[in-house]
Structure formats: C-alpha cells, structure tokens
Amino acid sequence: xxxxxxxxxxxxxxxxxxxxxxxxxxxxxxxxxxxxxxxxxxxxxxxxxxxxxxxxxxxxxxxxxxxxxxxxxxxxxxxxxxxxxxxxxxxxxxxxxxxxxxxxxxxxxxxxxxxxxxxxxxxxxxxxxxxxxxxx
Amino acid sequence: xxxxxxxxxxxxxxxxxxxxxxxxxxxxxxxxxxxxxxxxxxxxxxxxxxxxxxxxxxxxxxxxxxxxxxxxxxxxxxxxxxxxxxxxxxxxxxxxxxxxxxxxxxxxxxxxxxxxxxxxxxxxxxxxxx
Amino acid sequence: xxxxxxxxxxxxxxxxxxxxxxxxxxxxxxxxxxxxxxxxxxxxxxxxxxxxxxxxxxxxxxxxxxxxxxxxxxxxxxxxxxxxxxxxxxxxxxxxxxxxx
Numbered sequence: 001x002x003x004x005x006x007x008x009x010x011x012x013x014x015x016x017x018x019x020x021x022x023x024x025x026x027x028x029x030x031x032x033x034x035x036x037x038x039x040x041x042x043x044x045x046x047x048x049x050x051x052x053x054x055x056x057x058x059x060x061x062x063x064x065x066x067x068x069x070x071x072x073x074x075x076x077x078x079x080x081x082x083x084x085x086x087x088x089x090x091x092x093x094x095x096x097x098x099x100x101x102x103x104x105x106x107x108x109x110x111x112x113x114x115x116x117x118x119x120x121x122x123x124x125x126x127x128x129x130x131x132x133x134x135x136x
Numbered sequence: 137x138x139x140x141x142x143x144x145x146x147x148x149x150x151x152x153x154x155x156x157x158x159x160x161x162x163x164x165x166x167x168x169x170x171x172x173x174x175x176x177x178x179x180x181x182x183x184x185x186x187x188x189x190x191x192x193x194x195x196x197x198x199x200x201x202x203x204x205x206x207x208x209x210x211x212x213x214x215x216x217x218x219x220x221x222x223x224x225x226x227x228x229x230x231x232x233x234x235x236x237x238x239x240x241x242x243x244x245x246x247x248x249x250x251x252x253x254x255x256x257x258x259x260x261x262x263x264x265x266x
Numbered sequence: 267x268x269x270x271x272x273x274x275x276x277x278x279x280x281x282x283x284x285x286x287x288x289x290x291x292x293x294x295x296x297x298x299x300x301x302x303x304x305x306x307x308x309x310x311x312x313x314x315x316x317x318x319x320x321x322x323x324x325x326x327x328x329x330x331x332x333x334x335x336x337x338x339x340x341x342x343x344x345x346x347x348x349x350x351x352x353x354x355x356x357x358x359x360x361x362x363x364x365x366x367x
Binding site: 011013044045085120123124125127128129130131132133135136 | 267269281282285288289290291294362363364365366367
C-alpha cells in the first residue's frame with residue numbers, strides 16, 4: 001500500500017440524537033472523504049440505530065441528519081459494516097435499516113449496496129486491518 | 137513516534153482532557169513528536185481562556201497552554217464544534233456577528249480537515265473520549 | 267497488525283469493556299484507564315472475560331487505580347500495572363490504538 005493512503009475506520013457505537021457523537025462523526029467522514037483515503041464505517045452496539053430507517057425528528061425540533069447517510073455513496077464512502085450481533089441484540093434486521101447505496105462507475109454506474117452485515121468475529125478482523133480508527 | 141491526539145470532551149466534566157494531557161506530556165518527555173492535538177465535540181471547551189477553576193485544583197486550560205508553549209504544540213479546535221458551543225476567536229466573532237471572543241491564544245480554530253490530516257500524517261492516533 | 271485497545275469507562279456503567287473484549291484478537295493488548303480500571307477487579311464478571319482471553323495482554327493504569335483507592339490485591343492476576351510512560355510505550359509498540367469510549 002502507498003504510504004500516503006491509509007485504511008480509515010470510523011467506529012460508531014452510539015445511538016443518534018441522545019448525544020451529538022453520531023452526527024459530528026458523520027461530519028468528519030464527509031470532510032475526510034476529500035482526502036482520498038480508504039474509508040469504512042463500522043456500526044456496532046447502539047451505533048446500528050444510526051442507520052435505522054424512518055427517522056422523523058419533527059416533534060423534537062432537532063435536525064434529522066439521517067438523509068446524510070444516503071449521500072455517503074456520492075462521496076465514495078461505500079463500505080458501511082454493520083455488526084450482525086449488534087442488530088440481533090436489538091431485535092433488528094437489515095430490513096430495518098436505510099437502503100444505502102453507491103454507484104460503481106467501473107460497472108456502468110450499477111447501483112450497489114453500501115451496507116455489509118458482518119459477524120462480530122469478521123468485524124474484529126476488519127478492525128485489525130485498519131491503519132487508523134476514529135472513536136467518537 | 138509521531139502522535140496525533142483527539143480529545144472529545146470538555147474540561148472537568150470528564151477525565152478525557154486530563155488523560156490526554158498526561159499522555160501527551162509523557163510522550164513529549166520520551167522524545168516523541170505530537171503532530172497535533174485536536175479538540176472535537178465538547179472538547180472545544182478546553183480552549184476558552186475564561187475559566188476560573190478553584191485554586192487548589194489543576195487548571196486544565198492553562199496546563200494545556202503551558203505545555204503547548206513549551207513544546208510548540210499545534211492545538212486545534214474544530215470550527216463547527218466551536219460554533220455550536222460558543223468558542224469564538226476574532227475571525228469567528230466577525231463572521232458570525234459576535235460581540236466577544238473567548239478563545240485562549242494558544243489554541244487555533246480550524247476545520248475538521250486538520251483532524252483528518254493529522255491522522256494521515258501521524259503514525260498513531262490516540263482518542264480520548266467518553 | 268497488533269492493536270492496543272483502550273477502555274476508559276466502568277464495566278458497570280457502559281458496555282464498552284464488553285464490546286472491546288468481543289473484538290480483541292490474539293497478539294493484541296487491552297489497557298484499562300480512568301473508570302475503566304474497575305474492569306480489572308477480581309470477582310466480577312469482567313474477570314472471567316479477562317481469564318478466558320487467549321493471547322491478549324492486559325494492562326491497567328496505576329495512577330487511575332490509586333486515585334480510586336483500588337489496590338493491587340484487588341486486581342485480577344494477569345494484569346500488568348503501568349504508568350503513563352508505559353501507556354505511551356504501548357501506544358507506540360502496537361500498530362494502532364482502538365479506543366472503546
């Protein structure tokens with residue numbers, strides 16, 4: 001690997017709205033996308049709640065930032081790892097999550113899924129393969 | 137080793153800033169390089185010059201400022217997080233129509249790109265949070 | 267790659283220690299500091315997780331133990347008590363640091 005390109009992992013373990021970490025970590029991802037590193041996001045523990053579909057903050061007078069996840073594909077951020085056990089523990093399945101996609105220009109802009117559900121053991125290996133892990 | 141330090145919490149509320157300070161100080165004493173100290177989320181609160189903690193306890197802001205002065209550290213406060221939380225320098229005061237500033241001169245407000253750059257340029261990113 | 271995993275929250279307050287332990291691989295290390303030092307105590311659920319981890323080194327920050335009145339005799343066997351200087355050494359020795367906040 002070129003010494004200038006690193007594998008960056010953004011470790012998301014918290015639910016949205018109760019604290020600002022989910023939103024402000026997404027802001028780092030968006031800015032970071034301009035730096036041409038290999039970027040992945042991991043949703044673990046309560047982090048899986050960040051990408052649950054149907055978020056509606058209209059009664060809270062807080063900004064609903066969930067649409068931003070849908071924009072990640074446009075920023076070439078398309079490796080969103082979701083931990084299976086974290087979903088299971090919370091009674092969630094992939095059908096509860098937003099349908100996040102990206103367009104692969106190498107395959108005629110075919111739409112592909114950005115979310116990859118992986119086991120805890122697989123995620124441990126994925127984390128091991130990273131150069132830098134951001135925690136929020 | 138070249139370190140980048142990320143601090144996610146404000147002074148006193150959490151121990152994060154203290155732990156980061158101790159780590160940073162020890163790293164410098166061992167001859168390591170601190171590429172940047174980046175303050176994010178409530179961590180931006182570590183940069184205001186207006187704190188008056190009790191005399192018999194550590195002065196978190198000043199301690200960081202003194203360490204930065206001694207070792208010429210780059211202490212960066214995220215602009216978006218600072219705007220949300222009311223940490224203001226001259227530039228931000230003018231841009232956002234504020235009638236005061238509160239940042240300690242040893243810190244500078246800049247963009248999140250500085251955190252990303254620090255992670256790229258350093259050999260180790262160490263995050264202190266809650 | 268080998269990793270230094272850090273845990274700074276009490277295992278009774280948050281699941282961060284458990285989450286860390288679920289993702290640590292052989293050859294890596296775990297450092298407990300701040301309120302995370304409580305996970306080093308004997309006779310709590312965390313002890314079982316520490317004892318059954320294969321090929322993982324465990325460290326606990328002495329200054330944080332001392333601050334909390336947590337004496338060495340209450341710490342699970344297998345933990346090395348370290349100071350901040352050693353924390354720095356570990357961060358340099360392992361390929362990266364993963365913070366479980």
